[in-house]
Amino acid sequence: MIQLFKNLFASKGNAVKDLSALRVDMHSHLAPGIDDGSKSAEESVALIKALRELGYEQFITTPHVMQDYYRNTPETIGNAVNQIKAKLKEEGLKIPLSFAAEYYSDENLTKLCAADNLLTFGNKMVLFELSYINEPVEIKSLIFDMKIKGYKPVLAHPERYTYYYNDFRKYEELFDFEVVFQLNLGSLIGAYSPMAKKIAEKLIERNMISLVGTDTHNLNHVRSFQRVLESKPLAKLIDSGRLMNQSLAV
Numbered sequence: 001m002i003q004l005f006k007n008l009f010a011s012k013g014n015a016v017k018d019l020s021a022l023r024v025d026m027h028s029h030l031a032p033g034i035d036d037g038s039k040s041a042e043e044s045v046a047l048i049k050a051l052r053e054l055g056y057e058q059f060i061t062t063p064h065v066m067q068d069y070y071r072n073t074p075e076t077i078g079n080a081v082n083q084i085k086a087k088l089k090e091e092g093l094k095i096p097l098s099f100a101a102e103y104y105s106d107e108n109l110t111k112l113c114a115a116d117n118l119l120t121f122g123n124k125m126v127l128f129e130l131s132y133i134n135e136p137v138e139i140k141s142l143i144f145d146m147k148i149k150g151y152k153p154v155l156a157h158p159e160r161y162t163y164y165y166n167d168f169r170k171y172e173e174l175f176d177f178e179v180v181f182q183l184n185l186g187s188l189i190g191a192y193s194p195m196a197k198k199i200a201e202k203l204i205e206r207n208m209i210s211l212v213g214t215d216t217h218n219l220n221h222v223r224s225f226q227r228v229l230e231s232k233p234l235a236k237l238i239d240s241g242r243l244m245n246q247s248l249a250v
């Protein structure tokens, strides 16, 4: 019985009370109607309010840019974000909101990089994602090209790429290549798969995670984050002091 109380106490001590230590969410799909995230400015504001209740204060939203599905540009994204800003203003809410993009690693990304035309956040950081099916053959040269142009590549949710699961050295190679790893909050509660959770925890254990994002697409995502507060690896990650989320605040 004493041991049980001790265990209960220990788990409480290792949980976080809210997500205010992260302060800035730098990965979400809040811009209405331009990808698979929010469908209206009203929904976007509801998502922002729900994320604020969890402790977030500022948002850098990152709509998909994907040659085959979401041909977004700085203009389409800027216009959609302006709709949210207008709605926030109507409601008298002053919430810092800016945008970048989540670039899918396709030919379009290579072209935009060559043309110096990528949307960035923080210190020239570029959020990019990989195929879920195969490791892109050109990944190393893509990263190299981004670095040459002075961009800082940020790999979205490394824990979700199944083709790396059996070869952790692949993660180490990317990390040594100065790719910043951004973990998805949902991975810590097994939202994607038990294996993604395991890899997420291993990346935290190895001190390889520098950014955390919500990757919010809808209200169900945000509601599920309540359970993340119990995650001991998250508490460890926040305590590690290596997260850069706060430094993105304006």
Ligand SMILES: [Fe+2]
Pocket: 027, 028, 029, 102, 156, 215
């Ligand atoms: Fe995303």
